[in-house]
Amino acid sequence: MVGDDAQLYTIEGIAASVLILTTVYLVLTTTVVFTPGETHIYDMQLEQLGSDVLAAMDNAPSWNDPNDPYPQSPLEAAIEQNQPVVFSELFLTYCNATTEERRDDLRFSANITYRNETSGQVGSKLFAGSQYNREHAVTVTRWVNIDNTGNTQPGLDLREQSVLLEVLLWRG
Amino acid sequence: MARLNEEGQWIILMGFIICVGIFFLAILLNQSILVGQTTAESVIEFPKTDIQDLRSELRMLTFRYPADPGSMADSIDDITAISLYNKAAVVRILESGGQITEIHYNNGVTTYDETILWWNF
Incomplete structure (x- = not known):
């Protein structure tokens, strides 16, 4: 006959072992679980940051004339006058700003897409940025209105037009 | 037993x-x-930034070219053509007398339609 003494101790032992097992299971799975979701959230944040930066660059720092609420923005000036260096510096300054002294390390590659009015063809050209080497990247875009005066960007028509600036953004 | x-x-x-x-x-x-x-x-x-960007550009066009319907129509044609080519989005913008009246946007997943009576963002 099997002795039936100390059944409570047995129960306690088994319950404790199950608790330990559950804890180990929880700890192991949580670390694995978060990875797939996280990349999406980072993408989301990076995309928001990029479009915010482009929106900030597409607004003039100041305006005085109440009849002209949209003076030329730094972004428009950089594209019109073909100044990829000016654009890069401003873009990276805004993008890599952190609350600490340390700078973030974001990199980008910017494309301009434009329409040729006579042929009706849509073309695309590299504007600024560093080479893209298969890092995980997000795309942000911004419509940029181009004036017909002083437009020296090669490939663009000499007229008032809207071009699409497309920026590929990734963490370096 | x-x-x-x-x-x-x-x-x-x-x-x-x-x-x-x-x-x-x-x-x-x-x-x-x-x-x-x-x-x-x-x-x-969800193309939130696409729609915001499209609206802000169109708002700017109405303020920049109030007396220049030609330039505005040109820019609208640019936006339509480039949207289709680059974003695979069908955009149709109705304009009359220097004012943009309707925006239609469809990228296959999201449809956005707006009638503009007054630009209040």
């Missing part, structure tokens, strides 16, 4: 309860992955 042993039923009951507990926790964890991923995905998929 062996007699059915009724001892230690508590142990079996505890075992069952804890089994159900673990199973429940596993289901919760399993769902939590999906929740995080699908939320982030649906946020990325």
Whole structure:
């Protein structure tokens, strides 16, 4: 006959072992679980940051004339006058700003897409940025209105037009 | 015939309860992955910035070219053509007398239609 003494101790032992097992299971799975979701959230944040930066660059720092609420923005000036260096510096300054002294390390590659009015063809050209080497990247875009005066960007028509600036953004 | 042993039923009951507990926790964890991923995905998929950007550009056009319908029509043609080429989005913008009256946007997933009476953002 099997002795039936100390059944409570047995129960306690088994319950404790199950608790330990559950804890180990929880700890192991949580670390694995978060990875797939996280990349999406980072993408989301990076995309928001990029479009915010482009929106900030597409607004003039100041305006005085109440009849002209949209003076030329730094972004428009950089594209019109073909100044990829000016654009890069401003873009990276805004993008890599952190609350600490340390700078973030974001990199980008910017494309301009434009329409040729006579042929009706849509073309695309590299504007600024560093080479893209298969890092995980997000795309942000911004419509940029181009004036017909002083437009020296090669490939663009000499007229008032809207071009699409497309920026590929990734963490370096 | 062996007699059915009724001892230690508590142990079996505890075992069952804890089994159900673990199973429940596993289901919760399993769902939590999906929740995080699908939320982030649906946020990325929704073309929020595209629509905001399109609206702000059109608003700017109405203020920049109030007396120049030609330039405005040119820019609208640019936006339509480039949207289709680059973003695979069908955009149709109706304009009359230097004012943009309607915006229609469809990228296959999201449709956005707006009639503009007054630009109040």
